[in-house]
Amino acid sequence: MDAIDLALVDLLRGNARLSYAELARQVGLSAPAVHERVGKLESGGVIRAYRAEVEPETVGLGVTALISIVEDSGADTDDVLEAFRAMPEIESCYFMAGVESFLLKARVGTIAELEQLIVRLNRTPGVASTRTSIALSTKWENRPQPVGPSSS
Amino acid sequence: MDAIDLALVDLLRGNARLSYAELARQVGLSAPAVHERVGKLESGGVIRAYRAEVEPETVGLGVTALISIVEDSGADTDDVLEAFRAMPEIESCYFMAGVESFLLKARVGTIAELEQLIVRLNRTPGVASTRTSIALSTKWENRPQPVGPSSS
DNA sequence: GGGCGAGGTCGATGGCGTCCACGGACTGTA
DNA sequence: TACAGTCCGTGGACGCCATCGACCTCGCCC
Numbered sequence: 001m002d003a004i005d006l007a008l009v010d011l012l013r014g015n016a017r018l019s020y021a022e023l024a025r026q027v028g029l030s031a032p033a034v035h036e037r038v039g040k041l042e043s044g045g046v047i048r049a050y051r052a053e054v055e056p057e058t059v060g061l062g063v064t065a066l067i068s069i070v071e072d073s074g075a076d077t078d079d080v081l082e083a084f085r086a087m088p089e090i091e092s093c094y095f096m097a098g099v100e101s102f103l104l105k106a107r108v109g110t111i112a113e114l115e116q117l118i119v120r121l122n123r124t125p126g127v128a129s130t131r132t133s134i135a136l137s138t139k140w141e142n143r144p145q146p147v148g149p150s151s152s
Numbered sequence: 153m154d155a156i157d158l159a160l161v162d163l164l165r166g167n168a169r170l171s172y173a174e175l176a177r178q179v180g181l182s183a184p185a186v187h188e189r190v191g192k193l194e195s196g197g198v199i200r201a202y203r204a205e206v207e208p209e210t211v212g213l214g215v216t217a218l219i220s221i222v223e224d225s226g227a228d229t230d231d232v233l234e235a236f237r238a239m240p241e242i243e244s245c246y247f248m249a250g251v252e253s254f255l256l257k258a259r260v261g262t263i264a265e266l267e268q269l270i271v272r273l274n275r276t277p278g279v280a281s282t283r284t285s286i287a288l289s290t291k292w293e294n295r296p297q298p299v300g301p302s303s304s
Numbered sequence: 305g306g307g308c309g310a311g312g313t314c315g316a317t318g319g320c321g322t323c324c325a326c327g328g329a330c331t332g333t334a
Numbered sequence: 335t336a337c338a339g340t341c342c343g344t345g346g347a348c349g350c351c352a353t354c355g356a357c358c359t360c361g362c363c364c
Contacts, residue, residue, distance in 0.1 A: 001210070009211060012204035016168040021351055030313055035353070037311095046210045051203055051296060052164035058153070058198045059161060059299045064246065066255060081291060088298065093291040094216065103218060103285070107297065133255070139233060139245040142294060144203060145259065146240065147211045173320055182344055187322070189342095306364090313358075320351070327344080334337085 001046070004029065006147055008037060009046065013144035016050040053142065061107045064135040065114055067121065068100035075126030077101070083124045089117050100131065153198070156181065158299055160189060161198065165296035168202040205294065213259045216287040217266055219273065220252035227278030229253070235276045241269050252283065 007027050011018055020038070024031040041047045056062065071080060077095075084090050084104065092105040104121075108114045114132070121130050159179050163170055172190070176183040193199045208214060223232060229247075236242050236256065244257040256273075260266045266284070273282050 006211065009204065009206055013206060014201075014203070016202035016204045019351065020353090031351075032314090032353070033312055044210075045207055047204050048207055049205045050168035051166070051205055051294065052161065052168045052199050053201045053203055054161055054165060055197055055200055058196075059158065061297070061299070066246070066248075085292070088295075091295050091297065092293040094218070094287040094293075095289045095291055096218075097286045097288055100285075102291075103287070133252075134249045135246040135255070136249050137247045139247055140237070141244040141246075142203065143240075143243050145213070145243065147213070171320065172322090183320075184322070184324095184345090185343055308362085308364100310360090310362105311358105312360095314356090316354085318352090318354105321349090323347085323349105325344105325346090327342105329341090329343100331340085332338095334335100 005037060005041060005046075008034065009041065010144070010146055012038070012047065012050070056107055056138075060109045063108045063111060063114055064138060065106050065108070065117075066133045066135065067104040067106055067118070068096075068131040068133075069102040069104065069121065069127055070099060070129045070131075071101040072126050072128045075128075077126075080124065080126040083126075087117065087120065089113070157189060157193060157198075160186065161193065162296070162298055164190070164199065164202070168204075208259055208290075212261045215260045215263060215266055216290060217258050217260070217269075218285045218287065219256040219258055219270070220248075220283040220285075221254040221256065221273065222251060222280045222282075223253040224278050224280045227280075229278075232276065232278040235278070239269065239272065241265070 004027050008023060011023055011026055020031045020035045023038070024034040027034065029037075038047070056064070069080075071077065080102075081093070084093055084102070087106075089106045089108050090104045091107050094103045095101065096103050106114070106117055108117060114134075118130055118132055121127055156179050160175060163175055163178055172183045172187050175190070176186045179186065181189075190199070208216070221232075223229065232254075233245070236245055236254070239258075241258045241260050242256045243259050246255045247253065248255050258266070258269055260269060266286075270282055270284055273279055
């Protein structure tokens with residue numbers, strides 16, 4: 001994990017479809033060398049995936065909500081997690097410090113679907129209560145912060 | 153935006169580095185046809201970007217926090233937004249319904265850096281108060297939900 | 305000094321991206 | 335029905351790219 005690896009990660013966070021040849025030009029190595037480095041970043045768990053970022057409205061997912069979950073005392077956190085994982089609307093799931101154990105980011109098409117999701121969440125064993133905030137608009141999301149020349 | 157476009161979007165959300173030839177095989181078209189469709193999805197704003205998803209800890213961003221912001225009455229929301237945008241630690245920014253106008257997701261390397269960020273946020277003109285929750289762990293993030301055969 | 309491993313370059317080759325010309329289906333008009 | 339125009343696809347061609355293997359260089363350890 002040297003400066004060149006960080007540069008590759010930065011480049012791929014900005015545009016995951018850059019060719020190895022282009023990456024090679026940018027970091028000043030040959031294409032096979034870059035190919036091997038990126039392969040190691042992938043298998044070493046640094047690069048988890050390559051994803052196209054989609055404008056949610058255009059695929060019928062116009063409603064974004066953030067839902068905080070208070071767990072039942074004595075709930076099995078793993079079971080709760082598994083139940084959340086089975087709900088595809090839940091895009092992100094953070095385990096939080098504080099009274100509210102989880103914060104979920106959910107994306108649905110309509111307010112009606114959001115309502116159904118909240119009902120399902122409240123019915124989930126281990127969930128004591130939910131608190132939902134609706135995002136009126138997403139100013140930006142998952143902006144990659146340059147990690148540039150840093151320590152490690 | 154027909155079923156084939158949706159399939160392409162799904163495939164690219166799952167793996168942004170699929171070749172056009174591979175996409176073509178999956179959807180049953182020729183490579184040039186897929187190339188043109190994807191090009192239209194990009195220029196039409198459906199596909200916003202292609203990003204490598206990185207394990208944050210491995211690039212020195214091990215601390216995730218969610219920060220709610222209450223605006224001053226009379227604050228200029230655009231100015232506040234611009235100030236947020238200038239802080240690279242803020243990965244996502246949602247404009248929310250409720251007392252707290254914004255929800256920010258920030259990623260930093262250490263608690264000390266988080267403290268500095270919060271200080272800067274509180275000093276920002278237009279910001280009345282902040283409320284920070286720390287994510288102890290990220291169970292998952294930006295999981296693409298299949299949009300499959302849907303309406304539109 | 306000599307062997308070894310990590311990590312690089314170079315060269316070759318097959319597949320891919322991308323441009324272009326062409327063709328069939330659908331639509332609106334006479 | 336016949337015709338022209340448009341949209342959207344296919345197939346072929348060509349140059350670039352991904353990827354493999356052979357070799358090279360440097361630093362390290364015995």
